[in-house]
Amino acid sequence: MVSSSNRIASGSSKLLAALPSLIIILALLHILPFLLPDTHDGLTESYEPAKTLRFIYTHGAAVHKWGPFPSLIFGPVYACVLLAAKLGGHLGKLTSQYPFGFDNAIVQMGHMLLAARTAVLLVGTLSVYYLCRTLQRTLNNTLAPVIALLLCLTTSLVFLEPLADTKPDGMMVSLLICALANYASIVLEGITVHTALGLAFFYVASLSCKELTSTTLMLPYLGLLVAALLARRSNHQEGNRFLRLLVLSMAAVPVFYLLINVIYAPHAWHDRIAYVFGPLKDPAAWAGPGQTRLSYLRDTAYAVFAALGWGGLLVLALALAGTLRRPSRTLVLLWLPFVGHLVFTTYLGGYMPIYFMLPLGPALALPASYLLAEWLKTPREQPQTTARQSIAIFALSACCLFFALSATTLFTATHTHTLMQQAVQQQTSPGSTLDVIGLWSASHTEPTPGPDGRIIDHRPLYMIMQVSQASRPPYALISIDTEKWTEEIPQRPARAALLKADTDFDYSGFQNFNALGYQLSGVTRPTLPGWVFPALVAGSHAYLDNGIDTYRLQSAAPSAPQQDATARSVKATGN
DSSP, X not given: OOOHHHHHHSHHHHHHHTHHHHHHHHHHTTTTTTTOSXXXXXXXXXXXXXXXXXXXXXXXXXXXXXXXXHHHHHHHHHHHHHHHHHXXXXXXXXXXXXXXXBSSHHHHHHHHHHHHHHHHHHHHHHHHHHHHHHHHHHHTOSHHHHHHHHHXXXXXXXXXXXXXXXXXXXXXXXXXXXXXXXXXXXXXHOOOHHHHHHHHHHHHHHHTTOGGGTTTTHHHHHHHHHHHHHHHHHOHHHHHHHHHHHHHHHHHHHHHHIXXXXXXXXXXHHHHHHHHTTGGGOHHHHSOTTOOHHHHHHHHHHHHHHHHHHHHHHHHHHHHHHHHHSOOHHHHHHHHHHHHHHHHHHHHHSSOOGGGGTTHHHHHHHHHHHHHHHHTOOOTTSOSSOHHHHHHHHHHHHHHHHHHHHHHHHHHXXXXXXXXXXXXXXXXXXXXXXXXXXXXXOSOOOOEEOGGGOEEEOOOHHHHHTSOGGGSOSEEEEEHHHHHHHHTGGGOHHHHHHHHXXXXXXXXXXXXXXXXXXXXXXXXXXXXXTTOOGGGSTTTHHHHTOOEEEEEEOSSOOOHHHHHHHHHHHHHHHO
């Protein structure tokens, strides 16, 4: 007879627990070197490695809109790359400005970015494995956590993609998963000093990457406090112990926060918080001009759908049905991270990009694992998995891998840089100068060589607006999303104010590119490999709707009616 503790500690249980992490790695391996080498991480908005280099150079005094914890992780990673460059004679004295002391900044900073992306993926997969093993132990079930994590995480592009880039979202959700593992251990096994401090530390570490998770564990902490008070009434001694350790955990939260965020550079922290929760958080700057309460709720529902993926939606429906059928205090506590993040984020958000719901997948895995464990109870005398169960779990893993690869391939195929490369080759002439339009201030604006003798102009839009037409680049390329967001600026004064705070330029006078002497000459849309089915990727139309508008400078600008007619014709052809 195999004891339950031996079942969970066995090698097969550990192997099964690694399945979700393995699928995540396989799905993201092709993204790790994507768009590298480069001097910045163009995968998403990241600012690495310059952000961490400035953080180290200024001893934490450099103000940035995101928290410092990723820099504390990337710092040692970059140090290894810098040491190799120094020993190879390719690094001079470090500076805070480009090229930061490198003799070949593009290649060497590309190595730094590859190392940082690998570190994010490693932290993410280890956190998923940690949560899976914790749930296996606390639920005394080998299969339930594996199935829940496979369905809740691996079918969601919103969850997968951040684990391969250096934007703080990946590190944020990974550390939140570690906090959720400690929370689940407290709910299912009882509180210890280790889990109390682990919950506090990982919670603070997560929100110190990005404040998006700051409300995720507020409701769970409140739920634990109510549970401790109820336990104190039924069992005074055990209830007092629970309450003391919970208070320790709650008291550790501000201590950890001060150590990670404030103590070494309080003025930088103050300025960052004032910016993040001031103009940067203003919904009037980010929401569309026509947003209503109904459209906001519709955007929220879509964000939940995209964040969970098809597997997560299936699990959500089954978990809700199971909870209504057999509610319990433990199950309610396990639902609190999901409910807390959904309710607080919806109430406080004001606008709803899909990444706001990124934590929902890992949070849903807690109640889903509990319910699956109830449905998949294994008799003590039965081995931990039968041959039929093994076949079923590996078949599910293969399906999830296909979903995950479809999602990540769709991401690279529809990425702005992929489309931009296609637009450069198809819509511009060899030897010409072109500008990839951005709105925000840039670290360097000097032209760089492009393919087939082209020159890439890196000036942001506000610089182009301030020079004469003769000094503007012959071609201007801009993503359709950015162009739409830019054209809404006159209707959104808060958006213009946000941009002015960054660039010291007032964009409110911007009309369109036609007014700058440009005429739309081509539209580039995504093309997918034949084996990728967009319907498998929840929220895929948000990626498929992207594209690149290519504008050509006119020597003699046509009249406004002619410009509008040409623009409509080209856009219709592109669509």
